């Protein structure tokens with residue numbers, strides 16, 4: 001992309017993990033990048049890393065809490081006030097957990113649903129008119145392999161990711177005649193924050209073997225998305241596990257999941 005044709009990729013949760021790797025991969029592919037995450041020093045750090053590495057491209061960041069109702073509007077106002085031309089929106093910010101349903105207060109789940117579902121829908125809704133101005137534009141929604149299953153001790157998280165997957169598929173069909181494509185990313189374990197790394201160790205051999213690095217996920221996903229794939233499962237082993245698990249009877253699979261995730265509760 002030349003400077004004149006460069007558009008912006010907006011990535012939520014861009015200060016760490018998959019979001020940070022997505023921001024880096026977008027920059028590598030020639031996008032200017034807008035990084036959004038909680039207002040913490042690591043957001044500025046992630047932005048400065050890109051500024052140093054890609055001096056001919058533009059980067060900016062906004063610290064915003066996407067659990068707050070007004071977060072998505074704040075982001076749209078910031079983009080419009082700065083006349084940033086966004087052609088790729090990556091809805092990545094999300095929160096996981098595992099443990100008995102009643103072990104956490106209802107307020108935790110309210111925040112989790114606000115972040116994983118409400119802010120994602122709201123951002124997509126706010127940005128569609130912006131994206132439709134381009135000849136080709138994309139929304140990449142980060143779901144999870146968890147979205148393919150009902151997972152005891154992880155029920156709210158897996159249901160929230162099921163929502164993201166279903167919403168992405170149906171909206172993509174609805175927008176068939178528009179320049180905007182909607183893609184769902186469904187990764188298995190990705191070695192991002194310390195909590196995920198610890199959980200992956202505890203889940204055992206298969207989880208450790210199938211876990212991917214955020215950089216691998218970002219590179220694979222953007223290549224597949226630009227090639228027209230609309231539901232993306234990165235990693236050969238994750239794809240195989242998905243296939244094998246579909247052959248296991250539902251009740252047996254539920255028992256296996258329950259045993260696995262009660263051990264992994266936190």
Ligand SMILES: NC(=O)c1ccc[n+]([C@@H]2O[C@H](COP(=O)([O-])OP(=O)(O)OC[C@H]3O[C@@H](n4cnc5c(N)ncnc54)[C@H](OP(=O)(O)O)[C@@H]3O)[C@@H](O)[C@H]2O)c1
Pocket residue numbers: 012013014015016017018019036037038039040042064065066067092093094095096115142143144145186187188189190191192193196
């Ligand atoms: N890691 C995995 O194994 C895995 C697997 C499947 C799907 N996923 C999904 O992938 C996405 C990213 O996961 P990750 O493991 O890369 O996460 P991560 O390393 O914990 O990073 C999360 C990012 O989201 C930001 N964030 C958290 N709460 C926020 C809020 N309320 N408002 C705005 N930004 C907020 C964080 O900002 P701060 O750093 O400032 O908190 C950080 O930039 C999530 O949707 C997750 O469900 C992850």
